[in-house]
Amino acid sequence: MTLACIKRLQIDRNGQSLAEYGLIVLLIAIAVMLSVGALGAVIPDIYTSIVEQIDAVD
Incomplete structure (x- = not known):
């Protein structure tokens, strides 16, 4: 590899x-x-537990 190719790989x-x-x-x-x-x-x-607790209050 040439020096220019090595420098290009190093920069990119x-x-x-x-x-x-x-x-x-x-x-x-x-x-x-x-x-x-x-x-x-x-x-x-x-969610089911919350709905059951709300229904129990009614």
């Missing part, structure tokens, strides 16, 4: 930043999917 780091942001977005998306999956079964139970 835009792709690296884009890849890092992509990984961060991927990790956030995975965390959201896991959270929704874990809470998906619990939320209807909580």
Whole structure:
């Protein structure tokens, strides 16, 4: 490789930043999917409990 090619590779780091942001977005998306999956079964139970308590007051 010539010296100019080496310098060009050293300066061009835009792709690296884009890849890092992509990984961060991927990790956030995975965390959201896991959270929704874990809470998906619990939320209807909580809602049912609240409705039953409101019906008991009437």
